[in-house]
Amino acid sequence: MSLSNAPLSSDAPLLQVRGLHKSFGDHEVLKSIDLSVKRGEVVTIIGPSGSGKTTVLRSLNGLETPDGGEILFDGGPELDFQYPIGNTHRYALRNRSAMVFQNYNLFPHKTVLQNVIEGPLRVRKTPRDQAIAEADALLDRVGLLAKRDQYPYQLSGGQQQRVGIVRALALKPDLLLFDEPTSALDPELVGEVLQVIKELAEEGWTMVVVTHELSFARQVADEVLFIDGGVVVERGAPETIFTKPAEPRTAQFLDRLLNPLH
Amino acid sequence: MTIDWELFFSSFGPILSGAITGTIPLTLMSFTLGLFIALGVALMRLSKVRVVKAIGWFYVSVIRGTPLLVQLFFIFYALPNLGVLIDPWPSAVLAFSLNVGGYGAEVIRAAILSVPRGQWEAGYTIGYSNTQTLWRVILPQAARVSVPPLSNTFISLVKDTSLASVVLVTELFREARQIAVFTSEFVLIYLEAALIYWLICLALGGLQGLLEKRLNRYVAV
Numbered sequence: 001m002s003l004s005n006a007p008l009s010s011d012a013p014l015l016q017v018r019g020l021h022k023s024f025g026d027h028e029v030l031k032s033i034d035l036s037v038k039r040g041e042v043v044t045i046i047g048p049s050g051s052g053k054t055t056v057l058r059s060l061n062g063l064e065t066p067d068g069g070e071i072l073f074d075g076g077p078e079l080d081f082q083y084p085i086g087n088t089h090r091y092a093l094r095n096r097s098a099m100v101f102q103n104y105n106l107f108p109h110k111t112v113l114q115n116v117i118e119g120p121l122r123v124r125k126t127p128r129d130q131a132i133a134e135a136d137a138l139l140d141r142v143g144l145l146a147k148r149d150q151y152p153y154q155l156s157g158g159q160q161q162r163v164g165i166v167r168a169l170a171l172k173p174d175l176l177l178f179d180e181p182t183s184a185l186d187p188e189l190v191g192e193v194l195q196v197i198k199e200l201a202e203e204g205w206t207m208v209v210v211t212h213e214l215s216f217a218r219q220v221a222d223e224v225l226f227i228d229g230g231v232v233v234e235r236g237a238p239e240t241i242f243t244k245p246a247e248p249r250t251a252q253f254l255d256r257l258l259n260p261l262h
Numbered sequence: 263m264t265i266d267w268e269l270f271f272s273s274f275g276p277i278l279s280g281a282i283t284g285t286i287p288l289t290l291m292s293f294t295l296g297l298f299i300a301l302g303v304a305l306m307r308l309s310k311v312r313v314v315k316a317i318g319w320f321y322v323s324v325i326r327g328t329p330l331l332v333q334l335f336f337i338f339y340a341l342p343n344l345g346v347l348i349d350p351w352p353s354a355v356l357a358f359s360l361n362v363g364g365y366g367a368e369v370i371r372a373a374i375l376s377v378p379r380g381q382w383e384a385g386y387t388i389g390y391s392n393t394q395t396l397w398r399v400i401l402p403q404a405a406r407v408s409v410p411p412l413s414n415t416f417i418s419l420v421k422d423t424s425l426a427s428v429v430l431v432t433e434l435f436r437e438a439r440q441i442a443v444f445t446s447e448f449v450l451i452y453l454e455a456a457l458i459y460w461l462i463c464l465a466l467g468g469l470q471g472l473l474e475k476r477l478n479r480y481v482a483v
Contacts, residue, residue, distance in 0.1 A: 098387055099383070
């Protein structure tokens, strides 16, 4: 079974973001963010905490409402945030993308399988047998089929996050969003989660990943965005960004991440 | 003082029947209705619309700030003067439901707030509406948290239904009082009534334990 449902033929970018702006009170979190994601592409966003990178990601899934700029999906929705948006618009965004959270946010009162089939069953109206068969295939794919009837608390952090990824995949979104997917994990569990994300990237899933894992970004990303102070300071191929960044702020940030002690 | 065992056993039947036909159904009906009111008021208090929020606050404030006996008297003895005549049973059910609604609303509101924000977002990201997220994600988790405090409300209600005797509802305590007055054996009969209340509450405490165990099956203990 192919995990990707994204047609790779179309040349138009799957997603275009233009001039995204967002303030919380007096604090301007996003000043003007531009972003373009082609089908099958992996875009990684790096940047210091409080830089606005998570806000960008959450806006794409309708979890934050920007107060300016545009989010345009090829095939819709096409939202201009200078106009008020409602829940219909948010549902339309969530119909195209699915989010994997830093803290997994699995439903603790549901088993692994129930977590995964809930969206397909209740929202996408997939027949139950089909939803279960697809969920089983996905769980098997990340090595967790044996855990399908357990509750989240019975799993390790790495296993929970793999279920989080499967829950997002089960919705067959065109775009996968990862919000620091390994930041809450014990160091020895980071690898198993990154491995899954890497394999998904290789299979052609389109994704935007906010992460602090530089080696992961370097291996997997097609484009890296460095966001600081609500603007994209620098963007480019990972090799360029990581080896010869053009902006001093990028160099400074990378240096702090690689050599935290001096 | 000697215990009149014969009276104890002969009165046990009528008092117990008062419990079975009065106290228990009165409690169950009022608690069920009261939970619906409580959920509604809790959601009002969590609403972003100021007027709705204020109405919820006002309701809780009035219910908690006035005696249950006064509420009961108002419904049964005062409303008729305003042209609203309600029979004893419905009066009692109404007063107790409104009361449970006020206390329960605060419990449910706190329980909803205790569910982490990320659970709402997880519901949204799989495509749920607000209502679907509330019913399928938030309330099941809030239920677990609210069982111990709602059990308190429930057990209080069992005993509070004895107040219904003053609005002419035949229940456990009214039966007991009639037997006591008729036989003048106040000590024995009132102890017997107290004993039956206690037994009912013991049973409820047991049920609470079972329910908590069931709802705790998905958390690490």
